[in-house]
Amino acid sequence: MLLIRCPWCGLRSESEFHCNGEVRPIRPHSSSLTDQQSVQHTCDRLNFKGWIEEDWCHSKGCGEWFRLNRHTVTHEIDQD
């Protein structure tokens, strides 16, 4: 089980959080997306091995959003 530090609540179990995925690539505004562009944005990922930046929400806690860096192979989290 991962422990994630919410900037407002401190260390909590991963089960209290929701990950919204990678910060990049930035999703184009939905009003300008074709169906094909939307599918490409969602599915065409490099499946990068290494550190990525993600958006997380403390959904079962304070409800606040924040960013963290997670290693895609080890799941190590860097929040400094």
Ligand SMILES: [Zn+2]
């Ligand atoms: Zn929180």
